[in-house]
Amino acid sequence: MTMQSLQTSEEWKLTNGQFQRICNLVYEHCGINLHEGKKELVRSRLSKMLRKYKLGSFDDYIKMVLEDATHSAFSEMIDLISTNLTSFFREPKHFEYLMQIFLPSLIQKKKSDGRCRIRAWSAGCSSGEEPYSMAITLLEAARDQGVLDIRILASDISTRILQRAQAGFYESDRVANMPQVLKSRYLKMNKEKNGRIFYEAGPALRNIIAFRYLNLMEPWPFRGPFDFIFCRNVMIYFDKATQQRLVNRFWDLLDCGGLFFTGHSESLTGIQHRFAYIQPTIYRKP
Numbered sequence: 001m002t003m004q005s006l007q008t009s010e011e012w013k014l015t016n017g018q019f020q021r022i023c024n025l026v027y028e029h030c031g032i033n034l035h036e037g038k039k040e041l042v043r044s045r046l047s048k049m050l051r052k053y054k055l056g057s058f059d060d061y062i063k064m065v066l067e068d069a070t071h072s073a074f075s076e077m078i079d080l081i082s083t084n085l086t087s088f089f090r091e092p093k094h095f096e097y098l099m100q101i102f103l104p105s106l107i108q109k110k111k112s113d114g115r116c117r118i119r120a121w122s123a124g125c126s127s128g129e130e131p132y133s134m135a136i137t138l139l140e141a142a143r144d145q146g147v148l149d150i151r152i153l154a155s156d157i158s159t160r161i162l163q164r165a166q167a168g169f170y171e172s173d174r175v176a177n178m179p180q181v182l183k184s185r186y187l188k189m190n191k192e193k194n195g196r197i198f199y200e201a202g203p204a205l206r207n208i209i210a211f212r213y214l215n216l217m218e219p220w221p222f223r224g225p226f227d228f229i230f231c232r233n234v235m236i237y238f239d240k241a242t243q244q245r246l247v248n249r250f251w252d253l254l255d256c257g258g259l260f261f262t263g264h265s266e267s268l269t270g271i272q273h274r275f276a277y278i279q280p281t282i283y284r285k286p
């Protein structure tokens with residue numbers, strides 16, 4: 001570490017009281033449960049905001065966040081604290097289960113019932129890789145199956161990350177593991193003047209995804225029903241009581257037979273719910 005970066009990173013002290021006020025604000029607003037171990041992370045990430053707004057202390061920063069009627073300072077704070085890590089076809093077993101087992105029977109059932117509406121939700125979609133992977137899986141399963149009305153809701157609390165999701169541009173290494181046939185069907189390859197290659201989500205994907213700001217802790221302005229919901233690697237930041245409320249709200253919005261997917265390090269153990277267990281991190285509403 002250079003002398004300069006040492007000085008910069010130690011510029012602002014975050015007292016226990018200030019940390020606790022930030023924790024309470026974040027928890028009350030979006031359910032994210034920061035614990036003592038996150039203090040240094042919070043301090044170093046939010047120091048950027050003190051620098052940006054030329055503030056003298058974390059007290060000034062908290063005051064600014066609370067007084068900002070547009071809530072953009074709050075959004076910025078959540079952006080910095082939460083992690084947006086994601087990837088295409090992350091946790092491939094979920095997509096395999098959809099493709100091989102769930103979607104073929106769902107599509108047959110819809111067709112025999114004379115319904116063609118399929119709805120899915122990526123709750124906490126981050127920069128878009130998850131809903132785009134869901135869209136590719138749905139469109140692949142629906143190939144040669146006649147006309148189906150497929151829509152995916154992709155929501156997140158971070159407006160910054162949603163803009164990236166909506167833009168739908170990805171460096172080539174982000175899609176390196178995607179089979180070539182899927183890349184050529186659903187993504188558009190672009191080459192910059194300097195030779196750098198990046199991929200763009202194509203119209204077939206964009207046409208079926210609606211990106212929306214949504215704080216999962218607040219009322220949801222839609223009623224479903226959804227055929228499947230992904231809420232993966234989001235609840236990990238919430239305490240058990242918040243997770244339980246959320247899981248039961250997802251249940252309410254799922255169609256009978258619908259699936260609920262959580263992240264690999266999340267489980268519904270210790271949570272009261274009515275889902276049937278299918279395999280690790282996959283649950284079904286009977």
Ligand SMILES: C[S@@+](CC[C@H](N)C(=O)[O-])C[C@H]1O[C@@H](n2cnc3c(N)ncnc32)[C@H](O)[C@@H]1O
Pocket residue numbers: 029030031032082083084085086087090123124125126127130155156157158161214215216217231232233234263
């Ligand atoms: C680690 S990413 C997970 C992305 C994707 N689901 C996946 O598994 O790859 C977690 C996302 O949850 C979002 N998030 C955190 N708290 C939220 C809340 N209260 N409401 C909505 N989204 C939230 C974050 O902004 C972030 O984009």
